[in-house]
Amino acid sequence: MFVLFEEDGAFKAAHIMSETEATIQVESSSGKRSKIKRANCLFHFSSPAPDILLAKAQELAQEIDVPFLWEVAPQEEFDLDTLGTEYFGHAPDALEKATLLFRLHESPIYFHRRGKGRYRAAPPEILTAALAAQEKKRLQAEEIAGWADEMIAGRLPASIAELALSLVTRPDKNSQAWKAIETACSRLQKTPEQLLLDLGAWPHALALHQGKFLATHFPKGTGFGPINISAPERDLPLASVEAYSVDDITTTEIDDALSVEALPNGNIRVGVHVAAPGLLVTRDSELDRLARARMSTVYMPGEKIPMQPDSVIETFSLDEGKPVPALSLYVTANPATGEIVSHESKLERIAVRANLRHNMLDEHITDASLADPSVVLPYNEWIRPLWQLALQLNKQREIVRGKPENNNRVEYSFYLDGPADNPDTPVRILPRQRNAPLDRLVAEYMILANSIWGGLLASHGLPGIYRSQQTGRVRMSTHALPHEAIGVAQYAWCTSPLRRYVDLVNQWQLIAAIEHGVSAPLVAPFKPRDADLFAIIGAFEAQYATWNDFQNQMERYWVLRWLRQQQVSETIGHVLKDDLIRLGNAPFVTRLPGLPELSRGQQVALKINDFDELNLELKASYLHSIGSVDESTD
Numbered sequence: 244m245f246v247l248f249e250e251d252g253a254f255k256a257a258h259i260m261s262e263t264e265a266t267i268q269v270e271s272s273s274g275k276r277s278k279i280k281r282a283n284c285l286f287h288f289s290s291p292a293p294d295i296l297l298a299k300a301q302e303l304a305q306e307i308d309v310p311f312l313w314e315v316a317p318q319e320e321f322d323l324d325t326l327g328t329e330y331f332g333h334a335p336d337a338l339e340k341a342t343l344l345f346r347l348h349e350s351p352i353y354f355h356r357r358g359k360g361r362y363r364a365a366p367p368e369i370l371t372a373a374l375a376a377q378e379k380k381r382l383q384a385e386e387i388a389g390w391a392d393e394m395i396a397g398r399l400p401a402s403i404a405e406l407a408l409s410l411v412t413r414p415d416k417n418s419q420a421w422k423a424i425e426t427a428c429s430r431l432q433k434t435p436e437q438l439l440l441d442l443g444a445w446p447h448a449l450a451l452h453q454g455k456f457l458a459t460h461f462p463k464g465t466g467f468g469p470i471n472i473s474a475p476e477r478d479l480p481l482a483s484v485e486a487y488s489v490d491d492i493t494t495t496e497i498d499d500a501l502s503v504e505a506l507p508n509g510n511i512r513v514g515v516h517v518a519a520p521g522l523l524v525t526r527d528s529e530l531d532r533l534a535r536a537r538m539s540t541v542y543m544p545g546e547k548i549p550m551q552p553d554s555v556i557e558t559f560s561l562d563e564g565k566p567v568p569a570l571s572l573y574v575t576a577n578p579a580t581g582e583i584v585s586h587e588s589k590l591e592r593i594a595v596r597a598n599l600r601h602n603m604l605d606e607h608i609t610d611a612s613l614a615d616p617s618v619v620l621p622y623n624e625w626i627r628p629l630w631q632l633a634l635q636l637n638k639q640r641e642i643v644r645g646k647p648e649n650n651n652r653v654e655y656s657f658y659l660d661g662p663a664d665n666p667d668t669p670v671r672i673l674p675r676q677r678n679a680p681l682d683r684l685v686a687e688y689m690i691l692a693n694s695i696w697g698g699l700l701a702s703h704g705l706p707g708i709y710r711s712q713q714t715g716r717v718r719m720s721t722h723a724l725p726h727e728a729i730g731v732a733q734y735a736w737c738t739s740p741l742r743r744y745v746d747l748v749n750q751w752q753l754i755a756a757i758e759h760g761v762s763a764p765l766v767a768p769f770k771p772r773d774a775d776l777f778a779i780i781g782a783f784e785a786q787y788a789t790w791n792d793f794q795n796q797m798e799r800y801w802v803l804r805w806l807r808q809q810q811v812s813e814t815i816g817h818v819l820k821d822d823l824i825r826l827g828n829a830p831f832v833t834r835l836p837g838l839p840e841l842s843r844g845q846q847v848a849l850k851i852n853d854f855d856e857l858n859l860e861l862k863a864s865y866l867h868s869i870g871s872v873d874e875s876t877d
Contacts, residue, residue, distance in 0.1 A: 256293030288337030300341035390423035399442035407444035448856035521750035538786035543797040545659030569593040581635025633687040640730030697735030
């Protein structure tokens with residue numbers, strides 16, 4: 244005697260060895276013995292042999308027309324014997340019951356299982372809906388396969404092209420388009436970005452990089468829409484100072500400027516003047532919400548996405564010849580010793596005499612020319628006293644730091660002579676030393692202002708957003724802590740309120756301190772332990788890192804374009820670590836397979852083999868080492 248039973252979702256047949264009330268001991272055709280539960284048994288039979296029954300039943304099941312079987316089946320619940328009698332016209336034998344069982348089991352749309360060997364025909368309305376869904380699924384599968392086949396053949400389906408950007412930014416992985424992309428990518432061994440780029444979804448890799456960034460972070464566009472503002476109604480005095488700003492030629496948001504006045508006793512009075520959008524862009528205002536959503540201006544070669552609307556920038560930027568509100572720090576100091584005698588902060592209007600540019604001055608204002616008092620420099624009466632005091636301030640910070648600052652690394656400025664969305668636009672990459680005098684001068688006074696203003700907030704019991712470093716750990720917090728790397732007691736970002744949101748927040752607090760003194764904690768926008776300040780810090784750090792990552796990506800892209808345009812086939816780099824190389828003529832770090840074990844800073848010659856503008860990689864090979872070790876990599 245044999246038994247047909249169900250085990251692990253499959254139907255099996257075996258020879259019965261023994262039975263109990265609850266179990267049956269069986270032996271398969273292979274000789275394997277096992278014990279099965281009687282509840283899993285469907286029926287006993289004496290012929291044909293189990294293997295023949297299973298094979299023949301599966302073959303015959305395919306000959307049964309399922310729609311006809313559904314019409315024959317009773318509307319109420321039935322078992323195999325009942326359906327067999329209706330279908331065959333007689334009581335079914337073992338083979339016929341197995342045949343019906345297999346056909347019923349593989350037709351769940353038509354027949355719903357109701358227990359061991361029992362089924363019920365699907366109601367007509369449910370069957371109609373299920374068949375429609377099945378047909379829809381079949382058509383979708385055909386469409387997915389068709390799209391995949393087209394892409395594998397090198398053609399981009401129009402439906403895929405329309406969704407290309409969303410497929411590489413926020414793909415719906417249940418969509419037909421994504422499933423077609425997955426299929427094609429699997430067959431071609433490509434990423435979705437590479438496949439779609441190869442198929443012409445974007446004209447070039449630059450369009451893909453920019454499109455992904457904008458779609459992810461600026462889905463509604465980079466504009467602000469119409470915004471009408473008016474200058475703050477403040478009766479601010481006009482400062483009688485001769486102030487100048489120093490920025491790159493491409494800078495349009497002029498945040499800061501410097502002035503200097505000689506005093507009769509040999510001291511000087513230095514003014515650090517910072518744009519004051521905080522007078523208009525107030526906490527929780529519409530302009531604040533716009534700035535907070537971006538947290539910072541986004542920079543990239545050839546263009547930028549401002550944090551604030553153009554109308555705000557135009558109103559508060561320290562453009563030459565235009566009186567605008569400013570937050571000023573005046574420091575009286577001995578330029579020979581760097582001693583700070585006193586300082587005061589005030590709100591006023593500033594009319595900057597001129598917006599100076601690095602590209603016009605750096606070649607004239609050098610360490611050598613500054614060291615020679617007989618050389619008449621551009622803006623000589625302004626720059627020489629500022630430089631003298633800056634040197635002393637730097638020395639004082641170095642004493643606190645315990646070592647001099649290392650500013651010898653070359654930095655680079657990118658200039659595009661044409662549209663930033665055209666890869667054929669000529670790009671210029673110009674090196675600049677980090678310790679160029681004008682850079683050091685401006686940086687020194689920004690450090691001074693950020694430190695003094697951070698101390699001012701703390702002295703008034705006002706929270707601010709500080710950047711500190713202790714035991715090598717850099718962090719942002721709401722209270723004053725030392726910044727060991729800079730060498731100051733506290734450091735709060737305050738000098739770029741047009742470009743950086745935390746500077747704007749700190750400016751609100753500073754305005755409260757200046758205008759209300761000891762009463763400032765009662766009226767300041769942020770009170771001590773305000774949870775929103777911590778939220779701002781977290782959001783700023785994440786957003787700022789994202790913007791920096793994109794800037795780095797775009798700089799890598801334009802370095803690759805520059806190397807192409809300059810037809811550079813061989814170049815020099817120096818070892819950073821293991822096989823990591825920094826190019827000597829552009830800001831680009833790459834890995835160099837096959838590099839022998841070399842010391843950090845060792846210069847090497849390398850051959851450029853290819854450019855990967857999608858993955859922003861340079862494919863190069865090692866040629867040979869060059870003489871001495873380059874120590875400027877630290």
